[in-house]
Amino acid sequence: MLRYTVSRLISAVPTLALVLVLAFSLVHAAPGGPFDTERALPPETEARLNEAYGLDQPFWVQFGNYVGGLLRGDFGPSYRYPQSTVGELIADAFPVSATLGLLALVVGAGLGIAIGIVAALRQNSVLDHVLMSVSMTGISVPGFVIAPLAVLLFAVTLRWLPASGLQTPAHYVLPVFALALPMLAYVARLMRASLVETLKSQFIRTARSQGLSSRTLVFRYAMKPALIPVVSYLGPAIAAVLTGSVVIEQIFNIPGIGRLFIQGALNRDYTLVMGLVVLYSSLLIVMNLIVDLLYGVLDPRVRY
Template identity: 55%
Template sequence: MTGFAKRWGLRLLEAAITLWLLATLCFVLLRAAPGGPFDAEKAAPPEVQAALAAQYRLDRPLPAQYAAWLGDVARGDLGPSFQYPDYTVNQLVANALPVSALNGGLALLLALLLGVPLGVWSALRAGRWTDRVLMFVAGLGLAVPKFVAAPLLVLLFAVTLHWLPAGGWGEWNNLVLPVIALALPNLAYCARLTRASMLETLSAEYLRAARARGLSEARLLFAHALKPALLPVVAWLSPALINVVTGSAVVEQVFGIPGMGRYFVQGALNRDYTLVLGVVLVVGALIVLINTLVDALRGWMDPRLEAATA
């Protein structure tokens, strides 16, 4: 129990240091970029500009701004938004996070539900024309970036076929194209990874011995091969989720979805310091949490990994 508590205590410390370094780096880079949040107000009288700077603490020295912002974050206050003066960053994040989580969660679920069976099916038919065709299509899925795939989906299904809306939010059919655009590269990679892992597992000595004892191919697959073959897929979940989070910025912009990615892009373009920093902190915390959960899942599926880190 002591070792377990020590291990998780170190993980929490590493997570806190990682988030602090991420926030500090983002704070410095934002302030170093040319322009400011109220450059459009240059035509305003000097007293108005001074009042805006004082309201948002931009008239203070940079170390004082950093210390004040860090103190607010420690109290759970991400500060006011410069671009959306009627809202705090906490309110914007609270509204946007469920939207991005729904899109990203459905995209990753679709990638797993299709990618794993396709990868297993391809491994069982390794070398045949169906396997070659599937891996070729998966390679295309990896090669096409999201900023190309998303407009192509809009052009095909919204503009040409009129089957689905080109953007917006609020109806179930608004989810279809964004989820597909987010899922495509992950689906392709999941299928290729599952195929490679399954081929390696099927050639293991213990499976040859089990096959020699007369076990059916179905039992070999589901009882002995599938779980170890999925270990690389589980390890891939962390970068897959990060890929979904980073890709949401492009997809949400294309489809006009009010999610975290769109707020991040708009905040960066308008120098909304507090909004960008708030999104970075929340996304960074989610990534740390995801990595921790994936590590725990891998340890449950393969106790040797947990023993190695003990």
């Protein structure tokens, strides 16, 4: 398992390198630059700025400098927020997004799995159909529709919850709900399908023939295999939810990674965008590795 982990981490290096090259080229290929504003700067000022940040260098030299900095743990300076580095910006925003994301994960995965189990055990009942249609809605209606509607209902009309910001625990309810809903819906459907499938397998029939209780069948025998598809979905989903949602953070005015991303991209803040790309892709790689290692925990036949 150690050997497997090490080799997977090593093989992540070329993946990351490729992501870096692609992202760097794309960011630089986008028209405009970090110092373009509505009122054009005097050319000599812009030239001095470009020189100061090394933007006058050839593309590959810039890329080399950036990667060199990364290797030293330096994400570089932000072009639009000269008072802070990209590292500091991420350090401020990431905990905000990650907290929201973790809460959404607990709610989404936890409730999703529970709903999936209930639906699977009551397969084709009215309850099953209701739960599954609600889930379908959760998947198909996008966050930028759900979130404003929730704000309208709970914050504006009913005045139960605050509409934006993150000052008190009550402020967390609506954004966490909005973030968790699609995950919850997706997990519930996955869980239902895989549990229904698992309960049809031969070894469950054997267990039934031995007179074991249905609680044992579901929780001791069928749960592990049924969780496997859920785990493979959750890996990348966790990486996504921890790094914040562009839409949700915008709507609830939350100073997280998602908002940073939007601003960075719009402002052509090259280093900021690159830093966030590195953060997201590393998280994704790590989460996928954890998922693969979890397969080994869930299924004893899988060995690394």
